[in-house]
Amino acid sequence: MVSGTVSAHSFTVRFLPDDRVHTATGPVDLYLAAAAAGILVEQPCGAQGTCGRCRVRVLDGEVPPGEEDRLHLTPPELAGGWRLGCKLTFTGHATVEVPSVVRSLAGKSFGPERVAGGGRDPVVQVHRAVLPPSKAEGPVSGDDRLWAALGKSTRPQTTPASLADLGGVEAQRGPWTVWLDKNGLLAASPGDGGDGYGLAVDIGTTSLAVGLIALADGGVVASASCLNPQVALGADVIARIKHASESPDGGANLARLVREGLAFLIRNLLVEAGCQERDVVLAAAAGNPTMLQAWAGVRLTSLGTAPYAAAWSVEQHWRAADVGLPIHQGASVYVFPMIRSHVGGDAVAAAVASDFDLGQAPRLLVDLGTNCEVMVGCGDRVVATSAAAGPAFEGVSIRCGMRAAPGAIDVVSLEPSGDVRIHVVGDRPAAGLCGSALIDLVAEMLRVGLLDPSGYLRKPHELPASAQAFAGRLMECDGQAAFLVAASGEAAARDVLLTARDVRELQLAKGSTLAAITIACRSLGLDPADLEEVSVAGAFGNFLRKASVIRMRLVPVVDAERIRFVGNAAGVGARLALLDRGVRARAAALALRAEYLDLATHRDYQDTFMRTLSF
Numbered sequence: 001m002v003s004g005t006v007s008a009h010s011f012t013v014r015f016l017p018d019d020r021v022h023t024a025t026g027p028v029d030l031y032l033a034a035a036a037a038g039i040l041v042e043q044p045c046g047a048q049g050t051c052g053r054c055r056v057r058v059l060d061g062e063v064p065p066g067e068e069d070r071l072h073l074t075p076p077e078l079a080g081g082w083r084l085g086c087k088l089t090f091t092g093h094a095t096v097e098v099p100s101v102v103r104s105l106a107g108k109s110f111g112p113e114r115v116a117g118g119g120r121d122p123v124v125q126v127h128r129a130v131l132p133p134s135k136a137e138g139p140v141s142g143d144d145r146l147w148a149a150l151g152k153s154t155r156p157q158t159t160p161a162s163l164a165d166l167g168g169v170e171a172q173r174g175p176w177t178v179w180l181d182k183n184g185l186l187a188a189s190p191g192d193g194g195d196g197y198g199l200a201v202d203i204g205t206t207s208l209a210v211g212l213i214a215l216a217d218g219g220v221v222a223s224a225s226c227l228n229p230q231v232a233l234g235a236d237v238i239a240r241i242k243h244a245s246e247s248p249d250g251g252a253n254l255a256r257l258v259r260e261g262l263a264f265l266i267r268n269l270l271v272e273a274g275c276q277e278r279d280v281v282l283a284a285a286a287g288n289p290t291m292l293q294a295w296a297g298v299r300l301t302s303l304g305t306a307p308y309a310a311a312w313s314v315e316q317h318w319r320a321a322d323v324g325l326p327i328h329q330g331a332s333v334y335v336f337p338m339i340r341s342h343v344g345g346d347a348v349a350a351a352v353a354s355d356f357d358l359g360q361a362p363r364l365l366v367d368l369g370t371n372c373e374v375m376v377g378c379g380d381r382v383v384a385t386s387a388a389a390g391p392a393f394e395g396v397s398i399r400c401g402m403r404a405a406p407g408a409i410d411v412v413s414l415e416p417s418g419d420v421r422i423h424v425v426g427d428r429p430a431a432g433l434c435g436s437a438l439i440d441l442v443a444e445m446l447r448v449g450l451l452d453p454s455g456y457l458r459k460p461h462e463l464p465a466s467a468q469a470f471a472g473r474l475m476e477c478d479g480q481a482a483f484l485v486a487a488s489g490e491a492a493a494r495d496v497l498l499t500a501r502d503v504r505e506l507q508l509a510k511g512s513t514l515a516a517i518t519i520a521c522r523s524l525g526l527d528p529a530d531l532e533e534v535s536v537a538g539a540f541g542n543f544l545r546k547a548s549v550i551r552m553r554l555v556p557v558v559d560a561e562r563i564r565f566v567g568n569a570a571g572v573g574a575r576l577a578l579l580d581r582g583v584r585a586r587a588a589a590l591a592l593r594a595e596y597l598d599l600a601t602h603r604d605y606q607d608t609f610m611r612t613l614s615f
Contacts (some may be wrong), residue, residue, distance in 0.1 A: 006015050014095040015039055016059070026447035030056065030088040030230045034098065041098060041404070042227055050399055051587050052494075054085035061094025085555050086232075101108055110200055110211035110220050111353070111572035121581040123334075124282055126187065126195050127178040129598045145187060149177065161321055162330030165189055179281045182581070183317055186281045196281045197221065197273075198578035199327055201262065202346065203287030203295055204228060205237055205370040206394045208402060209571050212269045215282065218579050222269045227403065229257040230294070235391050236370055237290040237342075240363060241304040244294070254294040256513050259324035262295075266326050270376055278576040280327035284334045284577040286349035286570040290369050293499065295323055308341035315588055334577055334584065337591035340598075342386040347373035348587050349573025354566045357382070357590040361532040362414030362524075364517060366555060367570065368393045368435070372513045375594070376520040376531075381521050382590065383451030383598040387516035393435045398502045399477070400432045400485075407431035409496065409615045410543050412440040412485065414448050418469030420485055428495075430492040433485065436543040438506055441485065441498055443548035446615050450474075450483065453615045457500045457505045508552050511613035516599060517556060518608050523597055528556030537569035549602055550615050553591040 010025045011250035013033045022028070034041045044056055046594040052072030065078050068087045086155060110430025129149035144168055147155055162185040163240075179186040187196075195216035202209040202225075233243045233253065244250040244435040270277065270469075285292070285517070288304055289310040296318070302309045316335035317568055320327050351357050353560035356365045365375040372389040375382055395401030402408050406426030412433075413421045422437070424430045433441065445451040449467040450458060459481070460471040473484040475497075480574045482499040486492035521528045534555050535542065546560040555563065566572075576583045 009089070011093045013037075013090050014060075015095075016095065016097045018098075019220065021563065024090065027089055027091050029232065030085045030090070031229065032257075033090060035229050035257065035264070040266075042403070049084055049087050051401065051432065052084060053402065055082055055099070055246070056085045056088065057081045057097040057099075058083055058088075059095045059566055060098055061090065061092060061096075063088060063090065063094060068473070071128070079415065080380040101210045109221050109568050109571070110209075110213070110575045123181055123578060123581050123584075124196070124198075125180045126215075127180070128192065129176050129178060131176060133244070140191060144507075145179065149176075156180055156216075159185075159319060159330050161319065161328070161352065162187055164330070173548075181282070181332050183332060185330070186332055187278070189278065190362060193279065197279050198267065198282040198284065199273060199280050199325070199331075200571055200574035200578060201283055201285040201287075201325075202574055203258065203262075203278070203285060203291040204234075204346070204570075205240075205288065205291060206231060206391050206396055208258070208265060209568065210262060210265045210269060210271055211571060213282070213575055213578050215578065218575070220575070221275075222272045224269055226261060226265060228291075230254055231396070233257070235396060236388065237288065238304070240290060241300045241381055244300040244306060245304060251294070251297065251299060255324075256298040258291070258295045263324060263326045270326075277326050278328045281331045282324060282334075282578055283327065283331055284336075284574040286344075286346040286574045288344035288346055288373075289338050289343075290371075292335060292338075292345060297323075303341055309498060310338050310344075311342050313338050313340075313387045313591065314434055315584065327496075334487065336577070336587055338572070339384045339591050340596040341374075341593045342371060343373050343384045343596060345595075346570040347386075349377065349385065349571075349577070350566070350590050351375055351570035351571035351573075351590055352583055352586045353534045353569040355538065356535060357586055359533060362526050362530050363533035363535070364521075364531050365535045365537065365569075366513065366517060368513070368536065368554075370394060370396075372509075372516065374516045374520050376514070376517070376526065378524045378526060380593070381524060382594045383520045384594045384596050385520050385599055387512040387599065389512050390505065391436070392502075392505040392509040395432065395434050395438070397505050398433065398438060400496045400596070401438065401501050401502070402432035402434055404543070405435070406436040407493070408586050409435040409437040409485065410434050410439050411545075412444060412445040414450075414470065418472070420473070422486060422491065424491070428493075430486045431494070435538070438498075438502075439544060439552060439554065440548045441483075442503060442506055442615075443551040445483065446551055447497075451503065451615065455503050455613075455615060456501060457483065507613055507615070510552060510615075511609055514553060514555070514612040515605060515609040518612060519599065520597055521556075521602060522604075523595075529558060531556060531558055532562060534558055534563045535566050535569075537566045540589050553612070 022033040049068035108565040121289040189327040198213040200211040212221040234240045301419045315337045320331040321329040338344045367373045370391045372387040408425045409422045411423035448462040482497045486495045486496040
C-alpha cells in the first residue's frame with residue numbers, strides 16, 4: 001500500500017512486515033506516517049515518551065536516538081536500530097519494522113452477543129423486489145420502476161450514493177434488495193443482499209471502537225478498538241481544541257486522523273467478517289462534542305471559549321460519505337443528541353443503554369474516561385455534568401499504564417505473604433497496567449497500608465505491620481518512590497511499577513470525578529449516600545471490583561449491592577440505536593429534559609474537589 005504521490009522533494013517511509021509505504025514531503029512522525037499507511041501504532045503513555053513500550057526498529061535510514069530513547073533503551077538496542085515510536089520523526093527515506101506487540105487492534109465490548117432482532121420499531125425496512133422491464137408507455141427510469149415494484153406512491157428521498165446501482169438496472173433481471181429508513185433510500189442492490197449490517201461507532205478522546213452488527217438479529221459480528229490517532233496532537237479535548245485553533249490545518253488534521261483510525265478498524269472488521277463495504281447500510285455514532293465535531297470537520301472554536309457552545313444539540317442524520325466511513329456511501333449515520341458542550345452523545349447513549357433514563361429512584365450513572373460524564377437522577381429530574389478526569393483511567397499518563405490490550409495487567413491483589421497476584425490479558429508476559437488494574441492496585445495498597453489516605457506512598461521504615469511483607473517491593477524510580485508490581489523475567493516483559501506520581505495522577509482523576517458526583521447530587525437535594533443505584537460505565541467497567549471502587553472512593557460510599565458495572569455502555573447504546581427507533585426517541589427525550597451543571601463556574605467546585613482528593 002502506498003499513500004501520497006512522489007515529488008522531487010519527497011521521501012518514503014516503508015513499514016515492515018506489511019511492506020506498506022507512506023510518501024512524505026516534509027518531516028513526519030512515525031504515528032502519522034504509519035496511520036496514513038493503514039497501520040495504527042500504540043502510544044500507551046499518550047506520546048509522552050514515559051512508558052518505553054512503543055518500540056520499533058529502524059532498519060534503514062538515519063534517525064539518531066533522542067533523550068527518551070537513551071532513557072528506555074540499552075546501548076545494544078540503540079545500536080540495533082531500536083527507537084521509541086512516539087518520539088520518532090523522519091526527515092528522509094527510512095524502513096521501519098513495527099512489531100506485532102506495538103500494533104493497535106483490540107476489541108471493546110458492544111454488549112451481549114445477541115439482542116432482540118430489529119427491536120420494537122426497526123430503524124431499517126428491508127424489501128425484496130423484482131423490477132418490471134422498462135416500456136415506452138410505463139415507468140422507464142430505474143427509480144420509477146423500483147418504487148412501482150415496491151408499491152410506493154410517495155417517492156422516498158434519495159442521494160447519488162443510494163441510487164448508484166440503479167444506473168445499471170437493465171443489466172440485472174433478477175431480484176433487488178432495498179433498504180429504507182424514515183428519511184429515504186439507503187441503498188438498492190441487485191440480488192439478495194440479506195438484511196444487511198450496521199456499524200456501531202464509539203469515538204472517545206483516548207480510544208476509538210467500532211462494532212459490526214447484523215441487522216437481522218442484532219448480533220455482534222465483530223468488534224475492534226484502537227487508540228484515537230488524535231492522541232498524537234494532545235491527550236485531552238482542551239489540547240485538541242487548542243491545536244485546531246492555533247494551527248492553520250489543525251481542524252483538518254483532527255478530522256483526518258479520526259477518520260483514518262475508524263477506516264482502519266472498519267476495514268479490518270469487514271475482512272474478518274467476510275463482508276463488503278456495500279453490505280453496511282447504517283451507522284450510529286456516540287462521542288463527546290469535541291470528538292464528534294472534529295470527526296465531522298466542524299470548527300471547534302466555540303467549544304474552547306465561554307459559554308463553550310457545541311455546534312449542534314439535536315440528533316443528526318448524515319451519510320457515510322460525509323464523514324469518511326468506508327461503508328456503503330449512501331448509508332445513514334445517526335449521531336446521538338448532546339446535552340451540552342462537555343456532556344455529549346456518548347453520555348446519552350450510555351444512559352439509554354443502561355436504562356438510566358427509565359429510572360425513578362435516586363440514581364447515578366458515571367462514565368469513566370478522559371472526559372468523565374456524570375448523570376444523577378431523582379424522579380423525572382436528571383442533572384448532567386462532566387469532569388476533566390484526564391486519561392489516567394485509560395492508562396495514559398501512567399508510567400507503566402496501557403490500554404486493556406494483550407499484555408495488560410487487568411486484575412491485582414496483594415497477598416499476606418508479600419506476593420502480588422496478577423491477571424494478564426492474553427497469553428503473554430505483563431507489559432503494563434490498564435485502568436482496572438490501577439484501581440485494583442491503589443485500593444489494595446490502601447488496604448494493607450502501603451498508601452495512606454492522602455495518597456502518600458510510605459517508605460519501608462514507615463510501613464505498618466500489615467504492609468511489612470511488601471517492603472522489598474518499594475524502590476526509587478527516577479527520583480520518586482515506586483512499588484514493584486511485577487519484575488522483569490518473572491511474569492513480566494519488563495519491570496512493571498507504580499510510582500508516586502502515578503498515584504497522584506489517579507488521585508486527581510478520582511477527586512475530579514467524585515467532586516462532580518457530589519455537586520450533582522446536592523443540586524437535586526440528595527446526599528450521595530442516599531443513591532440507590534450506582535451504574536459505572538467505561539471500557540474497563542466490567543472488569544472492576546466493587547470492593548476496589550468503594551475502597552478508593554471512586555464513587556460515593558454505598559452498599560456494594562447498589563453498584564453495577566455496565567461496561568462500554570456508549571458503544572452498546574450505539575448498537576441499540578441501529579436496531580430500534582424507540583431507543584432514538586428515548587435519547588432525544590433525555591437530552592431535552594436533562595439539566596446541565598457547569599462545574600467550571602460552580603462556586604463550590606474547588607472546595608469540593610479538595611475534599612474529595614483523599615482516599
